[in-house]
Amino acid sequence: MNVGVIFGGRSVEHKVSVASARTVSRALEDAGHRVVPLGIAPDGCWVHHDLASRALAGGLDDLPPVGAPVVSTFGHLLSVEVDVLFPLVHGTWGEDGTLQGLCEMLDLPYVGTGVLSSAAAMDKAVAKQLLQAAGLPVVDYEVISRGPWSEDPEDGLSRLGRFEPPIFVKPSVGGSSVGISKVPDKSCLRTAIDLALRFDDRVIVEAGIDGRELECAVLGYQELEASVLGEIVPGKDFYDYADKYLEDGAQLLAPADLDDGTAADLRAVAVDAFAALGGWGMARVDFLLEAPAPLAPVPGDGRFYINEVNTLPGFTSISMYPRLWELSGVPISALVDRLVEIAVERHRDRRRLDDGIKGWIAEVSSE
Ligand SMILES: Nc1ncnc2c1ncn2[C@@H]1O[C@H](COP(=O)(O)OP(=O)(O)O)[C@@H](O)[C@H]1O
Ligand SMILES: [Mg+2]
Numbered sequence: 001m002n003v004g005v006i007f008g009g010r011s012v013e014h015k016v017s018v019a020s021a022r023t024v025s026r027a028l029e030d031a032g033h034r035v036v037p038l039g040i041a042p043d044g045c046w047v048h049h050d051l052a053s054r055a056l057a058g059g060l061d062d063l064p065p066v067g068a069p070v071v072s073t074f075g076h077l078l079s080v081e082v083d084v085l086f087p088l089v090h091g092t093w094g095e096d097g098t099l100q101g102l103c104e105m106l107d108l109p110y111v112g113t114g115v116l117s118s119a120a121a122m123d124k125a126v127a128k129q130l131l132q133a134a135g136l137p138v139v140d141y142e143v144i145s146r147g148p149w150s151e152d153p154e155d156g157l158s159r160l161g162r163f164e165p166p167i168f169v170k171p172s173v174g175g176s177s178v179g180i181s182k183v184p185d186k187s188c189l190r191t192a193i194d195l196a197l198r199f200d201d202r203v204i205v206e207a208g209i210d211g212r213e214l215e216c217a218v219l220g221y222q223e224l225e226a227s228v229l230g231e232i233v234p235g236k237d238f239y240d241y242a243d244k245y246l247e248d249g250a251q252l253l254a255p256a257d258l259d260d261g262t263a264a265d266l267r268a269v270a271v272d273a274f275a276a277l278g279g280w281g282m283a284r285v286d287f288l289l290e291a292p293a294p295l296a297p298v299p300g301d302g303r304f305y306i307n308e309v310n311t312l313p314g315f316t317s318i319s320m321y322p323r324l325w326e327l328s329g330v331p332i333s334a335l336v337d338r339l340v341e342i343a344v345e346r347h348r349d350r351r352r353l354d355d356g357i358k359g360w361i362a363e364v365s366s367e
Contacts, residue, residue, distance in 0.1 A: 003033045003340060004082035004108075005056070006099065008040040008047070008063045011091030012176050015062050016245075018055050020315035021088045023322070023332070025056050028086070030333040033340065036080050040089060041066045046076040084343050085110040086336075088315060091175045095312035096122035109347035111339045113311050117279040121309040124204050125172040127277060131306055134276035136269060139288065139305045141206035143172065146197055153190060160189060166208030168238075169193055171200035177240045182208060209288040209305065213239065214256055216270035217313070217324040218283045219335070221342045224274055226267035227324035231256035254323050262289070266304060273306050281342055284313035284321050 005028070007021030008014055025035040039052030045066035054060050066073055085108050087099045097119030103110035112118070120126050125143045132138055142159055149156045160167075167183040169192035174180070179199035181192035189205070196203040213234070217227035232239055235249015243250050258266075270285035289304040313321035322332045330338070 001033050001083040001340060002036055002081055003028050004036045004038045004077075004080060004085045006038045006040065006085060006087045006089060006094075007052075008042070008055070009089035009091070009094045010040070010042055010044050011089070011094060012178060012241075013090035014042050016314055016316065017088055017090050017094070018060075018062055019317075020090070020319070022056055022058065023317050023319075024086060024088055024315050024336055027322075027332040027336045028340070031337040031340075033337075036082050038077060038080065038085075039063045040094075043067065044070040044093065045073040046070075047073070048076060049080070052076075082108065084108065084340050086340070086343075087112060088312065090312050090314070092122075092173065095175070095310070096173070109340075109343040111343045112281040113274075113277075113279040113283065114346075117274075117277045118311050120277045121279070121283070121311045122175075123173050124170065124308060125202055127309060128204070130276050131273055134272065136273055136276060137303070137305045139207045139209060139307075141204050144193055144197075144203045144205060146201040149193065149197070149203075153193075156193070157189065160205055163205065163207055166210075167192075168204075168206050168208050169196050170204050170206075171196045172202040172204055173200045176244055177238075180238075180240065182238050209290050211288055211290040212256075213307070214258070214266060214287040214289055214304075215320050215324070216266055216285045216287070217321045217328075218270050218274045218279075218285060219281075219325065219330070219338065221280045221345055224271045224280070226270045227328040227330075228254070229256040229258055229263050229266055230254035230320045230324050232320075252318065252320060252323075254320065255327055262304070269304075269306065273309055277309060279309070279311065280346065282311070282313065282321065282339060284310045286310065 005021050005025055007017045009017055028035050037052035037056045039047040041047050041063045043065040045068055047063050055063055085103050089099055097115040100115045100118050128138045144156050165184050170180040179196045183189055183192045193203050213232040215230045218224050231253040233251040234243050236243045266287055273285050274283045286307045287304050288307045325335045
């Protein structure tokens with residue numbers, strides 16, 4: 001099939017997306033597909049195919065801004081012949097339902113989950129509410145909104161009295177740890193909230209968990225499956241922006257060293273979490289596993305919480321999502337091939353549902 005790989009984009013994860021697209025393109029070709037490179041510059045413009053091809057071939061690590069009205073560059077997307085789209089744009093304007101909406105309007109099958117679950121997973125406040133409603137474990141949190149906060153910060157702070165340091169403060173919509181603070185002292189809460197409000201109008205304040213960070217890859221359509229677990233060991237106080245992209249201190253361990261019972265629980269909850277957000281295709285579900293108290297009466301690992309669900313996980317050669325599937329017996333070429341297959345199945349089902357509606361309208365109209 002002709003697969004349009006969409007990469008780059010406006011978010012801070014532009015470079016990661018280029019690297020992800022290279023890995024995926026090679027895997028798609030190994031699986032017998034033809035790759036059509038579709039690049040989005042940091043200013044949102046769709047770039048010329050030659051430039052996109054050069055980036056995929058390794059000649060460019062990021063796409064230069066085009067400096068034109070975005071809409072005037074859509075010709076680069078519309079002129080290609082593709083059977084399926086493979087969006088690989090991480091973060092905002094890519095992972096948040098917007099690009100998925102564009103794919104829907106183009107009436108093309110696309111890899112990954114749909115508009116609603118993309119948007120819900122991207123918004124940490126919405127995702128937590130849906131996960132909680134499904135009875136799944138999330139850490140204790142509060143949402144602070146810009147309007148009430150700017151009017152009466154004291155009232156906002158009074159709702160946060162139950163949290164004891166370390167407290168995490170993060171923009172509700174975000175990624176790459178941008179705008180996230182680990183607050184060591186309650187007197188720093190106000191500054192941390194103001195910082196997070198630079199990146200979104202709503203901010204999450206939540207209990208910091210002293211423990212381990214685990215990740216699980218989920219894949220499927222009508223039935224979702226979970227991979228083995230991986231573990232991130234941050235090189236710093238927490239897995240912040242510098243630790244993710246600027247320094248080389250973090251360790252990505254796979255498979256994670258876990259007892260069988262905890263691993264099975266995490267895998268089951270990973271599937272339930274993605275299902276609770278209405279997802280299909282792929283997701284990486286990230287967990288926080290509390291360290292057991294030193295004098296815990298029962299030995300073993302502590303409680304765990306879903307930290308977040310990423311619907312467009314990193315796909316570089318060292319990224320957890322493809323690594324965890326590889327370790328679970330699904331090599332990357334089979335993985336991307338399955339994702340393309342799911343995209344086609346989903347598109348077919350969507351058409352069938354749409355035909356069903358039209359057929360029903362025709363029936364009732366002719367009665
Ligand atoms: N409640 C928490 N307790 C402990 N560490 C946390 C907590 N929330 C976030 N972190 C740390 O901050 C990092 C980034 O937070 P996360 O919610 O995953 O945001 P992002 O979407 O930017 O990746 C996590 O990988 C983890 O290291
Ligand atoms: Mg994260």
